[in-house]
Amino acid sequence: MEHPENDQSYKGLQVNSGVMSQPIVNPYRRAQRIRRQELSVNDYVEGIRKGDVSVLGRAVTLIESTADAHQAIAQEVIEKCLPYSGNSRRIGITGVPGAGKSTSIDVFGLHVLKQGGKLAVLAIDPSSERTQGSILGDKTRMEKLSQQKDAFIRPSPSAGSLGGVARKTRETIVLCEAAGYDNIFVETVGVGQSETAVHSMVDFFLLIQLAGTGDELQGIKRGIMEMADGIVINKCDGDNVDRAKLAASQFRNALFLFPPTPSKWKPEVLTYSGYYELGIDLVWDMIDRYFDYVKKTGYFERKRNEQAKYWMIETIDEQLRNHFYHTPEVQALLQQKEIRVLNNEQSSFTAAKDVLDCYFSTLYKPRHD
Numbered sequence: 126m127e128h129p130e131n132d133q134s135y136k137g138l139q140v141n142s143g144v145m146s147q148p149i150v151n152p153y154r155r156a157q158r159i160r161r162q163e164l165s166v167n168d169y170v171e172g173i174r175k176g177d178v179s180v181l182g183r184a185v186t187l188i189e190s191t192a193d194a195h196q197a198i199a200q201e202v203i204e205k206c207l208p209y210s211g212n213s214r215r216i217g218i219t220g221v222p223g224a225g226k227s228t229s230i231d232v233f234g235l236h237v238l239k240q241g242g243k244l245a246v247l248a249i250d251p252s253s254e255r256t257q258g259s260i261l262g263d264k265t266r267m268e269k270l271s272q273q274k275d276a277f278i279r280p281s282p283s284a285g286s287l288g289g290v291a292r293k294t295r296e297t298i299v300l301c302e303a304a305g306y307d308n309i310f311v312e313t314v315g316v317g318q319s320e321t322a323v324h325s326m327v328d329f330f331l332l333i334q335l336a337g338t339g340d341e342l343q344g345i346k347r348g349i350m351e352m353a354d355g356i357v358i359n360k361c362d363g364d365n366v367d368r369a370k371l372a373a374s375q376f377r378n379a380l381f382l383f384p385p386t387p388s389k390w391k392p393e394v395l396t397y398s399g400y401y402e403l404g405i406d407l408v409w410d411m412i413d414r415y416f417d418y419v420k421k422t423g424y425f426e427r428k429r430n431e432q433a434k435y436w437m438i439e440t441i442d443e444q445l446r447n448h449f450y451h452t453p454e455v456q457a458l459l460q461q462k463e464i465r466v467l468n469n470e471q472s473s474f475t476a477a478k479d480v481l482d483c484y485f486s487t488l489y490k491p492r493h494d
Contacts, residue, residue: 168180182279188297203300210302214308215298216309216310218310218311219330220359226312227312229399230270230312231266234246234267234276235270243308244277245310246277246310247279247281247298249294250281292436298326321352329415330355333359350379351383354390354392355394355408356394357396388419454484455480
């Protein structure tokens with residue numbers, strides 16, 4: 126290609142002819158893949174007990190893994206960390222999308238750290254029903270908290286399997302407590318059945334609401350209010366102060382129509398502003414009063430024991446479900462039955478019975494090891 130710029134009339138300007146397109150990857154660079162050292166069960170436990178965030182993060186990754194080898198190591202780590210767990214305050218935080226959960230956790234967490242504690246935030250992030258992908262962007266909303274050395278933030282995707290994620294979150298709580306975190310925040314996706322699962326693993330359940338979400342009759346319809354130990358109205362600032370106070374009054378009226386809670390604690394309704402950090406100390410004082418009350422009445426220990434029994438049953442259900450769907454005979458018959466049901470050749474109920482009978486027959490089949 127000729128360059129007219131190189132003509133003698135353009136003295137002082139020189140344009141080279143150029144070179145061929147270069148490869149994207151440097152051909153002179155030797156590819157060196159650095160493999161992380163594999164840790165033993167004792168290495169994991171020792172690192173967690175020392176509060177090593179890197180080892181704790183790798184242990185949580187093992188818990189979330191679906192590989193059988195990883196699960197075997199994870200269960201051993203959990204068993205050895207179990208004696209060092211149970212010494213934290215577990216707080217579940219939920220609310221409608223846009224209520225300011227992540228922003229509130231940011232300021233609540235800073236308030237906790239100022240009192241000299243350590244905080245772990247476990248956020249259950251919603252996943253796409255189509256792609257099963259998840260953004261895991263909750264940590265970006267906690268800019269100040271994520272910079273604190275005594276804070277550990279771990280988002281987990283729901284991935285369409287709520288029970289499994291909830292179980293893994295509970296196991297992660299055990300590891301965080303063994304690492305010395307005395308305050309655990311569990312943030313839910315905001316809608317759906319996740320609140321029920323999270324309520325069964327925390328001591329205090331905080332519901333974040335917004336003004337203008339409906340009158341007290343709308344509040345009664347939401348079963349989530351029955352589980353809440355405290356309700357807070359966020360964004361009580363500027364022109365929204367009167368609306369927030371009105372909403373708080375309406376929620377208080379709605380709570381009068383609910384039956385007493387198992388702990389006999391009367392849920393309180395407060396207003397605050399997470400963005401402007403107004404009323405944070407009042408919200409935390411309410412949580413302190415709750416823990417003082419339930420520990421004094423003995424409800425704290427009873428609830429922890431009930432939760433342990435609940436998760437034993439849930440784990441049995443999950444293992445049975447996994448074993449059922451991974452049985453080769455069931456997988457083969459299930460495909461056949463699905464086709465017959467879709468073609469209206471068999472009812473859904475009789476097809477399900479046939480598949481279950483097939484599964485039960487495999488359980489009693491003698492094995493030749």
